[in-house]
Amino acid sequence: MVQEPRGRVVRRLSAILAADVAGYSRLMHNDEEATHAKLAALLADAVEPAIADHGGHVVKNTGDGFLAEFPSAVEAVRAALQFQARIKELTIGEVEDRRIAFRVGINIGDVIVEAHDIFGDGVNIAARLEGIAEPGGISISSSAYDQVRGKVAVEFSDLGERSLKNIARPVRAYSVIRDGLGAGTLSRHADTTLHAVTAGQKWRITRMVAAVVVLLMAVSGVAWYWRGEMDPGAHLHPAAHLSIVVLPFANLSGDPEQNYFVDGVTESLTTDLSRIGGSFVIARNSAFSYKGKPIDVRQVGRELNVRYVLEGSVQRGGNRLRVNVQLIDAESGKHLWAERFEKPVADLFDLQDEISSRLANTLGAQLVAAEARRAERSQHPSALDLVFQGFAALNKEPTPEHMTQARGFFERALAIEPQSVGALVGTAIVDLTMGSSRLTDDRLARLATAEATAIKALSLAPNNATAHLVLGIAYTLTNRAAQGIAECERALALDRNLAEAHANIGLAKYFMGRAAETEGHIVEALRLSPRDVSAFRWMFFVGAAKLQLGADAEAADWLRRSIEANRTYPLAHFWFAAASGLLGARDEARNAAKAGLALDPGFTIRRVLTGQSSYNPTFVAGLERLCVGLRLAGVPEG
Known part of the structure; x- marks a missing residue:
């Protein structure tokens, strides 16, 4: 190899593959030695041969994963398909919560090369794409997709523009459709024997499009405004x-x-x-x-x-x-x-019901996403097209800018059709998101506006399940938990598949001092939508409820699951810090508090005590106990 002059920055264009083990902390917590041994065996038996077969090399190991470099994106994807399939074969008989599954991200980019490492945005994007991949799945950037399209024996799902942490611009991402379920791979009468490369990968191939991120609530359904009556007077061809x-x-x-x-x-x-x-x-x-x-x-x-x-x-x-x-x-x-x-x-009938419920939840999101893409191409958008585009904006990262953009689409829709229930519900969700996630200084005013708009939508469409759900969440977050439960129950009577309604009932009962009942409602929400984008928040609710009950070990387990599902949610880190502090695990508590403060530097114990959504004595006592744990973890008083 030609040696570059000392001091010169060496760059090259590379295909970068980043991989890690999904839920590694949980696996290590359950059985440290067994997890380490299994991971070493899988790297030796599945990963390293696949990388070598396709001309790649491992740049470095990262404890729970690795970074590899390839001469082309095609070879990187082929290697990933090969080792993912092999890992699935080697682990297929294992209990699911102890099974090792890799998430993979692939990108083509310019990298800075050093003796034993590579750096740069090309590497960072691959690592962030790995973070949005499902366990057992592969996510790639548009630059990689342009190179591999038509050259590998799999299909891809377009995930759209994704805002990735510490990456300045959104990156268009694609997900490998696993089990070969792409175009031409499965007819209704086809043989179910699949290509060896993708055999056995059974995890979900796309994320639900919904991303209405709110604080202390379970708002996720992208198809909310569809769940109920159509706008009065609307007639569809x-x-x-x-x-x-x-x-x-x-x-x-x-x-x-x-x-x-x-x-x-x-x-x-x-x-x-x-x-x-x-x-x-x-x-x-x-x-x-x-x-x-x-x-x-x-x-x-x-x-x-x-x-x-x-x-x-x-x-x-x-x-x-x-x-x-x-x-x-x-x-x-x-x-x-x-x-x-x-x-x-x-029981076959129970299984039929569960499969139908999950599919209906997911299909609602997929159909709305498909219609939003159609609406973007419209030269003369109708009110309905604008509502789709509003929800597409709403489903981006919950920033004030995106909320303003979403509101703009909904307001244009209302200018065309003042009684558009979809636009009214969308506007209510914008205000609910702004108020509940504290993206505004007038939190209570925004929640009040969301409530009023949801009530107006219901005056036009009394059976709109999502309007009932929005109203229920607004009630829950403004110290009216009993009314919140009643509205969510009305929503479920209209649409039994509203997982977020079950989750909000669990949250409301936590606020009411009935934390022992929270877990059951969250388990039902997770049953209906186990890979929901809000699943991490639902798990957090259970962890918070367990802390109120004094079940600190159980709380820590649920909060750990929440963190593993989404490491960018600061409250889960803080509540886990409190649980660890109360359990006497001071080092773990302080590390968790530092992780939380890195995400939310302004978080203080005072904020916990002044920003509560309930004055129930049991709830308030639970918060005071939580604050004891936060102090043990070193969280600032404020």
Whole structure:
């Protein structure tokens, strides 16, 4: 190798792969020696051979992961696919919460080269992309995607522009659609044997688009404003927004007796999607006329005049059931989203209900995201188009700028259609987000405005589930927890799949001094939407409730899970610091407090005592106990 002159900065363009173990702290906490041994074995048996096979080399190990460099993005992606598949094969029999799974980020960029390391934005972007990947998944930048598109045997899901920590500009990201569920890889009657590279990866391939980040609340559903009645007087053409047919799922089990279960999943999904206000869902009888026939989705779209086709398959093997689902654009035939569910078979009807609920939650988000992309291309946007764009802005990082942008779209929609329930609910969510996440100095005024706007929306559409949910959260955050619970229960009566309503009921009960009941509601929210973007916040609620109950060890476990799910949420670090301090783990407490202060330098104990959302004596006593732990962790008094 040619030696560069001393003192000269050496740069080169590289394909960088960053990887880490999902939930590494939890795994080490459960069994340190076993986790270390398993990780070493996987690196030796799966990772290192794959990297060598594709011309790469490991730049450095990072304890729970590694950084590797490749000559091209194509080889980096191929190596990642190879070792992810091999790791899945080697760990498939292990208990899920003890299974090692890597998250991978890949980028092409200019790097600074030193003897045993590489530096620069090219490396940082790869590391941040790894942070947004699912366990077992691969996220890549647009620069890498441009190089690998059409050259590797997988499809990609467009995650849109993502704001990555400490990266100046948003980065367009793509996620590998796992299990080969991309275009052309799975028809309703296809063999389920998959390519070896992607066999067995069963984790979710896309994140829910929702990102309404709020403090001490469970607001996440991107399709909120759809969950209820359409705007009064609105009449949709059959090919209008959210028109879809759920084709009969294929029974790949080889057991005709399973047909009733497969048809039940199809029918349940049709019913659940019909609850999305403004949707046009083809009736069951028309959809089932395609059962057992070769399908051309574009022809189906033309015949039924729908924009989207949902198709899938169900396969039972032994005591496990696998459900594959794909959402397809009927106009282009392009695959927009794919998902795989695999669960033990217990009670088939309960399992059918759970699968249908989760799919309905996810599909609501995916359909709204697809419509938002369409709306952006419109030369003359309608009120409905502007509402979609408002929610697209709302789903970005919750900054005052993005909230202002979202409000602008909703106000334009209201100028066209003053009684647009979608725009009113969107505006209410903007104010709720600003007030509850303290993005404004007039917190209480914003919450009051959100409440008033939600009430106005309900005057136009009394059965809008999301308006009830927004109102319930506003009540909960302004010392009216009982009313908040009542509104969330009304929302659930209208839409049983609103995971955030369950979570807010759990939060409200914590505020009411009934912390022992919080966990059950959060567990139900996580059951409905286990990989929800707000799952980390829901876990935080349980940790806070456990602290109120004096169950400090359990609190620490839940708060640790919250941190592992999202390391940028400061409250989880502070509450974990308090739990650790109360448990006597002073070093861990102080480290957690430092992590929290790095994210929120202005946090003080005084803020905890003055910014509360309840004056219930049990709740207040719990806060005082929390403050004892915070003092032990070294959090400033303020």
